[in-house]
Amino acid sequence: MANLLWLQGGACSGNTMSFLNAEEPSACDLVTDFGINVLWHPSLGVELGDNLQKLLRDCVSGAISLDIFVFEGTVVNAPNGTGEWNRFAGRPMKQWVNELAKAAQFVVAIGDCATWGGIPATAPNPSESQGLQFLKRDHGGFLGKSFVSRAGLPVINVPGCPAHPDWITQIVVAVATGRTSDITLDEFQRPRTFFQSFTQTGCTRNMHFAYKVSATEFGQRKGCLFYDLGCRGPMTHSPCNRILWNRVSSKTRAGMPCLGCTEPEFPFFDLAPGTVFKTQTVMGVPKDLPTGVDKKSYIALTGAAKNAAPEWAERDIFVV
Amino acid sequence: MQHEREEDVLRADIAARLAAGLQTQTAPLIENDRQFAELLASLRGLRADDVDGKLKLGGFVDHPFGGEQMRCQECMYYLVHRKWCDLPELALPVEPSWWCRLWRI
Numbered sequence: 001m002a003n004l005l006w007l008q009g010g011a012c013s014g015n016t017m018s019f020l021n022a023e024e025p026s027a028c029d030l031v032t033d034f035g036i037n038v039l040w041h042p043s044l045g046v047e048l049g050d051n052l053q054k055l056l057r058d059c060v061s062g063a064i065s066l067d068i069f070v071f072e073g074t075v076v077n078a079p080n081g082t083g084e085w086n087r088f089a090g091r092p093m094k095q096w097v098n099e100l101a102k103a104a105q106f107v108v109a110i111g112d113c114a115t116w117g118g119i120p121a122t123a124p125n126p127s128e129s130q131g132l133q134f135l136k137r138d139h140g141g142f143l144g145k146s147f148v149s150r151a152g153l154p155v156i157n158v159p160g161c162p163a164h165p166d167w168i169t170q171i172v173v174a175v176a177t178g179r180t181s182d183i184t185l186d187e188f189q190r191p192r193t194f195f196q197s198f199t200q201t202g203c204t205r206n207m208h209f210a211y212k213v214s215a216t217e218f219g220q221r222k223g224c225l226f227y228d229l230g231c232r233g234p235m236t237h238s239p240c241n242r243i244l245w246n247r248v249s250s251k252t253r254a255g256m257p258c259l260g261c262t263e264p265e266f267p268f269f270d271l272a273p274g275t276v277f278k279t280q281t282v283m284g285v286p287k288d289l290p291t292g293v294d295k296k297s298y299i300a301l302t303g304a305a306k307n308a309a310p311e312w313a314e315r316d317i318f319v320v
Numbered sequence: 321m322q323h324e325r326e327e328d329v330l331r332a333d334i335a336a337r338l339a340a341g342l343q344t345q346t347a348p349l350i351e352n353d354r355q356f357a358e359l360l361a362s363l364r365g366l367r368a369d370d371v372d373g374k375l376k377l378g379g380f381v382d383h384p385f386g387g388e389q390m391r392c393q394e395c396m397y398y399l400v401h402r403k404w405c406d407l408p409e410l411a412l413p414v415e416p417s418w419w420c421r422l423w424r425i
Binding site: 212213214216217227228274275278279280281282283284285286298299302303306307309311314 | 349350351352353354356357388390393394396397398399400401402406407408423424425
């Protein structure tokens, strides 16, 4: 039996919705098949008021063993570092987070807001939001660079806006069943099992990427979304085209550019006008090239690919 | 087939206009996305059949352009087999050796 506590800071509840839609395993499977005891969750918890405060205090004191502390949303520090804009159970949420993180065997940050600040931390960051152990790319965040939970691990970051349901439940199960040795983390503390490959891996438009045929409008059923419509699939680490959403699709499969939501900089360019759904270029060349490709190679590759492009690559290939 | 013939005719007509010295706006070069968006907005103000307007605003030339010899052949909007500019605001038959200010790779 592993006790899990889920709290929510500066958030839209998107990751809670995602979690409740998980299928492999489902939220119910966590309880019935994997022996996870959900102490409290914003959408599932039954305790209120004094009872909830007592539960939280017992977790902090150790009267209740806290095995997994899951946090969704940013740590809100406003105004002026007090955290008063996000009060919970009688005090600023940031105080609970600080004490519960120290008491927990494992700390798991779910979603961009909890991992690196996400949309709430976008400049000028009026809520003074931080992720648990990062603020965008800067290591540190609310808990500090050196933080490790009682089991000796840093915060396990499961980013996404929202995180895919199965990323959440599979990581929780791995932690709860003592398989943390199977979880290796990358430089941003993301489990490599999910975040080693790119969003582009498995994209059905890869042939259009290869032959440099661009989608030029939304809804087109041909063309790659990277060249013109701002898709970040070639430089975003996620398995969105390997572990499909709702088991059937992904953003790029449906013709929607990847927004790069599993990367620390999300939302990119601070959502400045003209930067969303538009590939940013300098003199016609993309500012952000596919990871590992330099400008010179990119230009050479484009020329060769265009020359080699077969006729079918220019046609709508998704005809029903 | 009829469609392709019409495109061939229009392509030849455009080539003739450019060869005859049609003056187009090759400057200023598009350096960033704001300028790109502004040019697109201007093109959207033209009628779909205003070929001269598109050529002039787009800054079309019938040869590779600049030190890097930029040309339609490598442009993202160019469909190689159809010899067609697929940028919705232009949507014109072109030759691979041409260039315009909306070129991107």
